[in-house]
Structures are given as C-alpha cells and as structure tokens.
Amino acid sequence: MVRSLFNRLCLGVAAWLCGCVVQPTTPPPPAVIVVCMDTLRADRLGPYGGSGRTPNLDHFATQSVVFTQAFAQATETLFSHAVMFSSRYVSELGPMDYRFVAPKDTPVLPEVLSMYGVNTAAFVSGGHMSEAFGLDRGFGRYTVVKDWGSLFHTAPAALGWLAEQPKDQAMFLYVHGYDAHDRYLKPTPFGFSVADKKHRGPGERAALGRSATTRIMDGLLYNRRQFDQVFDISGFRPRSVSKIKDMAVEGRALGAIPFSAADEEHIRGLYDGAVSYGDAWFGLLMSGLSAEGWLDRAWVVVLSDHGEELGENGVFSHRMGMGPQLLSVPLLVRPPGGTVGRTVDQTVGLIDLMPTLLELFGATLPAISRGRSLLDVWSSPKGAIEDKVVFAEGAMGQITAMNNAKGLTFGGLPWSSPQLTELLGTARLDGPAFEAWEGTDEDEAQTLRSALYRWRKETPLFTGEAGELDEERIRILQMGGYWGQR
Template sequence: MRVLMFDIDTLRSDHLGCYGYQRNTSPTIDQIASEGVRFDNYYCPNAPCLPSRASFITGQYGIRTGVVGHGGTAADLRLQGTNRHFTDDFSENGLFMQFRRAGMHTVSFSTFAERHSSWWFNSGFNECYNVGGRGGESAEAVTPKVLDWIERNGSADNWFMHVHFWDPHTPYRAPKEFGNPFKDEPLADNWITAEVFKEHLLHIGPHGANEINMWNDDTNEKWPRHPGKLSTIEEMKEFMDNYDCGIKYTDDNIKMIIDFLKQKGLYDDDLAIIVTSDHGENMGELGIYGEHATADEPTCHIPMIIKWPNGKKGIVAEGFHDNVDLLPTIKELLNTPLFGNHYQYDGKSYAKTILNGEDCSKEAVILTQCCHVCQRSARFNDYVYIRTYHGGYHLFEKEMLFNVKLDPHQLNNIAGENPDLCAKGAKLILDWVDEMMKKSDYSIDPLWTVMREGGPEHARGNLATFIDRISGTKREYGIPLLRKMYPNG
C-alpha cells in the first residue's frame, strides 16, 4: 500500500471548488475529492499552526497536550512524567508512527519542525527533507525533491509520503511569474461592500486593513504579493486574489506530483491520498485580514479529503469532525496496536465513513485559539459561539454568536437576542472542559497558563505601540476602549 498526504498550510475549505468555491483554484484537489470522501464540517480544534499540528499528530486536544500557544510554556508538549519509559507515549502513538507500525517506509517533506522548534513532529519518519526555509519557502523548492524521491523509490511497495506546502500562508508568496489568473475575475462572494470596507478601515486591533503586517504597515520586497495595508476596495480585491493564487499555485504543484505518479504507473486504486490543512484564514472576517487569528469559522474550518483503497468514492460526510479524529481513524484503517497502556486518544474514528459511508460524526466541536487571542468556541448546529478571554487588543465582546449558515462571514453578532443559544454554547464548552480535565494528567487548563504568562504570544507587549500608532487618526476613538478592556497592557 502507498499513502500520500498533502498537508497544505492555511487552506480555507470554502476557497476550494469541491467545497463550493466559484473560482477555479483547485481542479486537482477537486478531482481527488471526486475519487474519495470529502468531509464537509471538519475543524481545527486548536488554532493556529503549532497547536493545530500538536493535536493532529497526538490525537489529543491542546488542553491535554499543553500546546495551545506559539510561545511560553504553552508552546511545548507537556512531559509525560513518571510513567514514561525508554521512549515517550506521544512519539510512539503519534499519527506518522502508525504508518511505520503498519510496515511502511515513511518520508516527510516539511520545514514545520524547525520553524516551531517542535521536533516531535518528525516522530515516525524514516526520512525528513527540510529545504531550510522555515516555512518561508514556496512550492517550487519542495516539489522537485518530491519528484526525485518518487523517481528513486516510488515503485517500491508500502510507503507513506507527507508533503507540506506553505503557499497559502502569510506572506502570500506564489512566484511573480505565476501572475494573477484571477485579476479580471470578480470575487466569488463579494460580501465586503464599500460600507463594510469603510468599517474595516476603522478597525481596532492587529492585522486589520491598516496593518497587514500585524502591528504596522511595513512591507518587504521579498514578498511583493503581501502589502503593508489595504486602502481601497481594489487593493482588498488584489489581496484576496493573491491568497487564491497561493492555493492555485499549490494545486498546480500537486498536479505535477499526481501526473508524475500516473506517468510511473503508480496512481491506482491502491494509492491512498489525504488532503488537509492545519487551519484556515481570516480574510476580512471580524475585521482581520491575512491572519489565522481567532477561534471562529474562517480560521478553524478546514478541508479533509480522503481517497482510500476500497473506500467510498465521491461522497460527502456532512457531520462535525475535527483533526484529532484522523489518528484513531488511521489506526482503525491500518489495524495498528496501541503502544503502552496509558495513552488515550481524544478523537473518534470515522473509518466506517470512509469504508461504508456510515455517519461517525459528533454533536459539536470545541475550538481553542491562544496565539493571537485567547478564545474558546463551540461549533454546533448552524452556529458558532465564541467566548473571548483576551481579545489580542481587538475590541471583541466577551460573547459572540453567529449563524454561519446564514452569515458565513460573521457580520452580525446575534448573541444579545439569543441567550438560550449562548447558554447552549457555553454549556458545550464547560462540559467539554470538564471531560478533558478529568482525563488530563495536569490540573491546569493551558489556556489559563497563557493568560497568566501575559496573554497570547502575538499580542504580548504591543499595546502601547499600537496606541501610539492610532493616536491622532480616525481610530483614536479606540484608545479609551483599549485602556479599559486591557488595563494591564
């Protein structure tokens, strides 16, 4: 058996054709979806990059692994403690190790481990190819390495290949010569009207239209597709185009790999393919552009597409799942044993969905973000309920509720008129926290570790500078609100 995983950074599912996007960003991915199972409501439970992949690899939520942030104590996997033996249970029971246990030769093309000093990510791989860009590379640095490996090793049986593309991640970096295939094409969903964009220009907080570079409007000639600010609707549209260019450029590189496999006679019913992402992207939602900064629908809704030998073809699984579910699913599909007696997965296998089309979904999923803001959310029915503990110097209300079916871009906070739905969302979060803390070997929820250490990593220490930046501008109305909301800086 051969398994190929495309791990595409910062990929919003609603910017793929197979998820209903009107632009032609993903013809190759769309074709793979037609040959397998597409999961419609699949979520990243711990956003963004580092926390997401920690939950993805371990099959446990960040509240148990300890990884919910990008800095401080909550950026490292917790130690196993006294019941650790010669090796630790995270390494032995992780996602990639399952393919090794099933007798496959495993290879990864990724710079993720170095980017976040998270070397546990490489556990289970026989080979790791790091092109050295720390996530700043584009696909043309990765694809030739992949094709070379297939040329040398692809005809062998039993391999697993992990291919990590960063191109949709900020800063958007499809090569200049790629151009803009969407230049003369309107936005697929033109929800950012002149009135909405006017409000965005008054937004308080990082990564708004005035500060694409998070806290300022600096630019870097290395990233010509990533402006410092957006002043007009036309500039906003070009920015959206460049995100879609990153997706299309990635899809083109996936096509190169798929075409090479077909040329070598290796693309057949026995080849399994997994296409997924670590998180999505705010593209104007909540006033934020070009960042994966919240525990909401655009940041946490991710694609999951699985083409599996003898699996269902061309079906859609509509229920709720999240990325801790993949590991127990792979274990069931490969029939691999658990290492030790202590380890517990938080996820729920959906192997029967892949093989038989059975519904293996959950009632709801709980989402956490502690890198740019500290939020915990419940995604249930047609709603996302968001509870903010630290707004990252945005002026978010403590409770937000959006009907994402009717309002996918979260323009109308309906929390005030729906206390019953807010109560349901809050109870879902509370019950989930209780359940996870009972399973945890630690007595502290790492969300509160982040709060005690000064708040989310990407906001920490920037309030005074930001206040200086907006002083004397149309946004200075926010200064007293910021000081009231964040009295400790």
C-alpha cells in the first residue's frame, strides 16, 4: 500500500516536472522603452570619454551595447525627432524652421507600430515635442507632461502608465526630458555640483532665464536684447559677428557684457550639473522599471536627439554649428535582462532608430526609409554591422557628412538651393564653403565630400506646403527662449 502510494507520488512528481520542462513556451511580444535625454552630449558619458558625471548611465552602459559613433541628423529637438520617427531627412519632410510640421504623408514609427497592434505611448516635455508640431502622430497615447520640463515630470508619469499595462502585449514607450537643455541651472544639490556657487560675474546671469545662454556669443552676453535685434532674421547667427562685437566692446551699445574664461567655465559647470541631475532621474526611472519587472521584459534604448556647444565656437547653443559637440550623441541599447556591456564602433545615425525598432517588432520597414536596422549587432556571427557614412542638416542650411569621428560640413549654399550640388562638386575643399572636423585629413575630407555630393544628388527635397507659424507655436517657442518676446 505504502509502496503503491509512493510510486504514484513519484509518477505524479515526474509528470509535473516533465510538464514543466517540455511545456512549449512562446516568447512574449517585444516591449521597447526609449529614453531621450535632450541636449545630452555624448562626451559626458563614461563610455564616450566622460569623467564620472553620469554614474547611472555609465552603469547602464555596462549592461548594454554602446554605439560609440552615433550621430544625429539635425541639431534641434523638433527636426531630430522628425528624422527619428520617420527615418527620412528633414529636407525631405519640410522647411527647417518653425513652420515645420511632422509630415502627414510619410509613415512614422508609432503609426506603423500601431498598425501592427503595438501599444504605443509617449510622455514628453513639450516644447518642440508639443502636439502643435505634429510629432504626436500615430501614438496611442501622447502626453505632454510639462512644456520644457524634464524627467522630473515625465519619468513618474511614464511609470504610472506602465504600472497599468499588461506585460504580455507588444509595447512601445517613449520618455523624453529636457534635463541637459538650458536653462542649465538645476535644483539643489546638482545645480552647483560642478560650478562654483560663489562665482561672481556675468556668467551668473546666464544661469537664469531660458534664453540667456543662447545669447552668449564670442565671449559676450547680449543680456537685454531680443533675438531680432542681435541675431539675423532667421533667429540664428548674426550677419556680422565682428561688427557686433566691436560695437558691443567699444560702445557697450548693445548692452553686451564681456565674458571671462571663468564665466565660460562656470556655464560649462552648470551644464555638467544638469547632466548629473538628468542622470539621477534616469536612475530613478530605471529603478522604477526594475521594481515593476520591466527590465527583464523590455528593451531599453537611451539616446539624445542632439548635443550642445559649450563655448567651442564662441557660443553656448545647439542652433548654429555642425560640429561633433552637437552631432555626436549617446546611443545605448539594453536588451531584456541586460547583456555584457560592449561597444560597437561602426558609424550609425539616429535615422536608424525606426528601422531597428520595426525589425524588432517584426514590422515591415516602409520602402521610403533612409536608415537601416542595427539588429545585426545581435544576429550576425561577429556581432558587427557595416560601417557607413551618415549625414546631418543644419538650421542655417549647412550639411555634414560623418564617418568614424571624421566630419565635413558644407555651408557654401543652403541645402535648399538648386545650385547646391554644382557648388558641392566644384568648390575648393580648402575654401570657405567647407569646414572639416578636427582630425579629418584631406583624403578623408575628399571621401566625405563625394558622399555628400551623391547623397544630396539622390535625395529629393521637400516640395509641399509648410505649416503655419500660429500663435500656439509662438507661445511655446517663447516659453523656451526660441522666439523673441516682443
């Protein structure tokens, strides 16, 4: 009797165990969380040469694939996101000014994912990401938590939404914050964690106000001027820097205040404090994801839409230049459960985000897309992808080709000019129309120039109608210091 019971028990346990082992399991559909840390320069992160200001991002890197040569295709939030969401260049989508509206006739990432039944949501910090600019198209839920806000605003909102989502469904979540954007001064204790609180000088003034740092130019702070009185009509670089500088220095005529090297260092310190502040909030977001079990379930992508010039070309801004400080961006991808951190040194672009995520979700990439999937990093035997030249377009009409930390910018004519390709092909490489990044030799510049020429020749320009610069857009732009306030 006892033996019989024992045998039955053994059989039962064995059957249960077998059931456990052979039970066919279906992997859950993909879940992806993209965290965009606006205006974060790549070189502030450890894997990109940073010096300990971003311990949480650096820890994230140890669990991720780090793309060391990732470049943005535009230097402002609105345009860079339009590229990321459509995998097309801005010049194909609309005018690169604030009449731009995310295109309605081009498939965008959230829209395609929604067609495949993916649950999509975004928690963003408004500004250029507000609905007025059309980047919300295709998302099942799109919440502007706070205009020009940070992860302080969006991370808790995103975690709150995630807590209500089933984990067995395909899901795409986009979280965005302007933590490293001006104004750089962030709350205690991060605001002055690098910059000296006791610093006295005009650098202090740049700590306050949304548009103060963008009015620093060539060692001068144009403190009380409106954009249209200092900058050229497009709201960017003044037509004659030396003239304005002379006027300001000799006559203080424009109310410009000379900056010392210590002032500039102070501003850089404030930026670094903002970077650490954003890193802390990123860490808290990861903590929330971990606590809710999402880190074992979801891919997490961290990126920035563009960098920031911190005095390198006389400005503290991301509107004017096309250098590596602006175009080199962090791009880190952590698969579910994490991986052994490693780097991929081939050149990639943010334009590759949409193809990568669509392949991950098993969705078809629209034929019109310009990017390529980066999933070969996981699927190819060598874990590598092909190297490739990527391009960027600037708000002042410049175009840049980039490969392996080398870059060449052409600014001889705006990219919208019909004579562009002709001049691209004929202008002297050492003339004023071209500017090579530091470390780019003549042969490399020539290769990049050929790539620019081919790319521009093959990529059609936008010919449709621009959107309207309505009152709502101007209101949002004014809040962020992107528009004169008169």
